[in-house]
Amino acid sequence: MGGVTRESLEEAFYEFIKVVATRIPADVYEAVKRAYEGETNKLAKAQLEAILRDMEVACAKSRPICQDTGTPYVYIEIGDDFPLRSEVADALISALKRVTKEGHLRPNAVDPVRLKNSGDNTGRYIPWIHWELVPGDELKVHFMSKGGGSEAPSTLKMIPPLRGWKELAKTVVEAIAEAGPLPCPPVIVGVAVAAGADIALTLAKKALLRPIGVRHDDPFIARLEETILEYVNRLGVGPHGFGGYYTALDVKMEYSYRHPASFAIGVVTSCWATRRGSMIVRSDGSWEITSKHLAPAGDGCRVE
Amino acid sequence: MEARVFRLKTPLSDSDIEKLRVGDIVYITGLMVTARDEAHKKVLETLESGKSLPIDLRGLVLYHCGPVARRRPDGSWEIIAAGPTTSMRMESVEAEFIEKTGVKMIVGKGGMGARTAEAMRKHKAVYAVFTGGAGALAAERISRVVDVYWLEELGIPEAMWVFEVEDFGPLVVTIDSTGKNYYQERMKDVKAKVPSLAEELSKRIQEILGEARK
Numbered sequence: 434m435g436g437v438t439r440e441s442l443e444e445a446f447y448e449f450i451k452v453v454a455t456r457i458p459a460d461v462y463e464a465v466k467r468a469y470e471g472e473t474n475k476l477a478k479a480q481l482e483a484i485l486r487d488m489e490v491a492c493a494k495s496r497p498i499c500q501d502t503g504t505p506y507v508y509i510e511i512g513d514d515f516p517l518r519s520e521v522a523d524a525l526i527s528a529l530k531r532v533t534k535e536g537h538l539r540p541n542a543v544d545p546v547r548l549k550n551s552g553d554n555t556g557r558y559i560p561w562i563h564w565e566l567v568p569g570d571e572l573k574v575h576f577m578s579k580g581g582g583s584e585a586p587s588t589l590k591m592i593p594p595l596r597g598w599k600e601l602a603k604t605v606v607e608a609i610a611e612a613g614p615l616p617c618p619p620v621i622v623g624v625a626v627a628a629g630a631d632i633a634l635t636l637a638k639k640a641l642l643r644p645i646g647v648r649h650d651d652p653f654i655a656r657l658e659e660t661i662l663e664y665v666n667r668l669g670v671g672p673h674g675f676g677g678y679y680t681a682l683d684v685k686m687e688y689s690y691r692h693p694a695s696f697a698i699g700v701v702t703s704c705w706a707t708r709r710g711s712m713i714v715r716s717d718g719s720w721e722i723t724s725k726h727l728a729p730a731g732d733g734c735r736v737e
Numbered sequence: 738m739e740a741r742v743f744r745l746k747t748p749l750s751d752s753d754i755e756k757l758r759v760g761d762i763v764y765i766t767g768l769m770v771t772a773r774d775e776a777h778k779k780v781l782e783t784l785e786s787g788k789s790l791p792i793d794l795r796g797l798v799l800y801h802c803g804p805v806a807r808r809r810p811d812g813s814w815e816i817i818a819a820g821p822t823t824s825m826r827m828e829s830v831e832a833e834f835i836e837k838t839g840v841k842m843i844v845g846k847g848g849m850g851a852r853t854a855e856a857m858r859k860h861k862a863v864y865a866v867f868t869g870g871a872g873a874l875a876a877e878r879i880s881r882v883v884d885v886y887w888l889e890e891l892g893i894p895e896a897m898w899v900f901e902v903e904d905f906g907p908l909v910v911t912i913d914s915t916g917k918n919y920y921q922e923r924m925k926d927v928k929a930k931v932p933s934l935a936e937e938l939s940k941r942i943q944e945i946l947g948e949a950r951k
Contacts, residue, residue: 475740476760479907480868487871491818500805500818500872500894536807536817539894550892582823582847582869598946602939603931610931613924615823615847617869653949657942664938668927673869674848674920675909706870 437718439520445712445720446528446574452722453576453710454502454537455495457488459725459736460644461621461682461707468619468672468679477677481619484672484705492727492734495537499706502538503578505529505560508639514570516716521572522562526555541581563639572714573723575642583620583704586612589630590698597696601626602664608700609665609681614674617704619682621645622665625699627689633699640685641703642711644724649686658684672705744904748796749841751861757910759919763865764906768883768899769798769844773822775895777830779887784837791886792899794838801827801845803894805872806882814882816900818872821846824864832856846870848911848920858916865908878905 465488469481491498507525511518530553532538542556543549554560567573588608592600605624625636648655662684671677682705691697714720728737740762745753747767757763770792772780783790804819824845827834831849834840835856842862843849846869857863867875883899891897911919 476909479762479909483868483871483874483907487820487868487874490877491873494873496873496876497805497818498873499870500803500820500875501822501870502805502818536805536815539803539805539818540892541894550894552892580870585823598942599939602942603935606931606935606938610924610928613847613927614866614869614920615825617846653945656945660941660945661938664934664941667934668930670924670927673846673866674923676923704870 437516437714437716439517439524441718442517442714443524443528445714446525447531449710449712449722450528450532450576451537452726453578453708454497456492456726456728457498458709459727460646462488462727462736464645464682465705472677474671474677476675477672480672480675488727489734493729497537498708499580500539501580501582502541503580503708504541505554506577506579507560507562508575509562510565510567510573512567512569512571515572525560529554529560570716575711576709578708580704580706583616583702585615586702588700589634591630592696592698594696601698604698605661605700606664609670610668613670616702618670619672619679619705620702621707622681622684623701624661624684625687626691627697628691628695630697632689633697634701636687636689637699637701640687642709643685645683654686658686747798754841754861754863754914757863757913759910759913759917761910763908763910764904765798766903769800769902769905770794771800771802771898773801773803773895774826775891776887776897777827777834780838781830781833794840796841798842798844799840804898806893816876816879816882819875819879820870820872821867823847824849828853835860835862844908854912854916854918857912857914861914863910863914864912865910867908878902
């Protein structure tokens with residue numbers, strides 16, 4: 434190949450965003466399937482069954498999993514020697530506009546001042562893009578279509594450090610209990626401890642990118658994730674609030690070093706329709722989706 | 738206990754509605770009309786100013802939904818995804834909406850509050866949930882777009898869509914016409930568990946941190 438161009442990059446993003454909108458990540462599908470198989474509460478089981486069928490219909494017909502196709506969050510790791518720089522955002526925005534125009538994404542970007550929907554999922558600061566400069570000549574893109582309903586339980590607490598961890602337990606359990614059925618449980622919960630308010634919420638949200646069941650590298654954080662998950666599920670909110678075991682499919686935790694005087698706690702959730710994906714683009718223009726998704730196979734859909 | 742299942746056609750009558758109880762499952766055939774935040778405002782403003790609505794909502798099903806829709810080459814609409822949106826956002830205006838429009842059933846997700854439940858008791862209506870997020874599944878049950886109002890002004894998700902649906906469901910009734918509110922009662926139980934679970938979780942966290950700091 435003759436090297437990556439602005440056009441080839443847009444084409445790759447276009448295909449990538451379509452996959453994220455219509456094919457649920459394999460880890461999410463399998464987690465809901467396990468929940469369905471283990472659930473004994475009938476109303477909860479019926480909800481999980483509808484969720485699985487929805488994921489399968491969306492995949493088979495190449496349709497959005499949920500009508501709320503979310504706010505586009507993009508996490509980019511760009512290599513020092515990747516040939517394109519600021520054009521990456523430009524290509525991404527063009528791709529997003531095309532995917533929206535073709536009806537794969539609902540236009541969700543609204544100007545809060547003029548109350549006007551841009552109609553193409555782009556606008557001031559949207560897509561929301563995080564940049565990270567890394568060694569090498571590759572481009573890695575993580576895309577998340579973040580549903581609006583599951584933004585509701587987002588919580589930020591600035592706690593005196595002596596009470597920090599005690600308050601963390603209460604903050605998480607309370608946020609999930611208060612939200613009840615609103616964020617479309619079973620959810621994935623992101624939790625972070627950090628030096629500042631913005632860091633806590635950013636890290637909590639970024640933690641949602643890690644697949645279900647994949648634990649944090651730090652063994653103590655990994656144990657905290659498992660323990661918090663157990664207690665969130667003991668609340669008994671259940672799928673769409675109908676009781677049953679699964680209020681959360683997983684808890685993802687992250688932390689930064691904190692300031693001696695501050696202990697910021699961030700809690701976010703992502704609905705069962707957690708849509709995220711990862712791709713890599715090489716300098717020669719070749720690219721691939723590196724995340725696993727539900728995919729059409731024969732007359733149905735299967736995990737790749 | 739097995740849930741009772743009802744298959745109902747619009748327009749819905751008071752006697753259709755009075756049969757339904759919290760926990761029942763309903764499938765709807767007929768007309769469902771969407772409205773989210775802005776369309777609620779628009780409907781109430783229109784009626785306030787003495788004008789009539791583009792469609793008579795009496796006996797119909799109001800659906801809290803902002804669909805993904807695509808225009809076919811022949812100009813007709815194809816609904817790509819159409820699951821429910823969070824109903825609580827409409828709580829402040831829903832009692833008035835029920836009273837003034839005569840809708841008999843509201844479909845959404847996440848439940849509604851005390852004022853809506855009271856209006857449902859008074860005006861004989863029910864609230865039911867469709868699986869939140871299941872937008873592709875919902876679209877399968879929409880056979881046709883009959884009309885769309887205020888599209889230019891409000892945009893695709895906020896416009897008022899009139900869907901012809903067939904066996905749209907399963908819808909689980911969570912507020913019935915006696916004013917019983919399933920979610921409100923359930924969530925009271927859930928919230929009651931918070932203090933003891935938080936206390937216990939806090940101890941477990943301290944144990945893990947104790948090991949980390951050895």
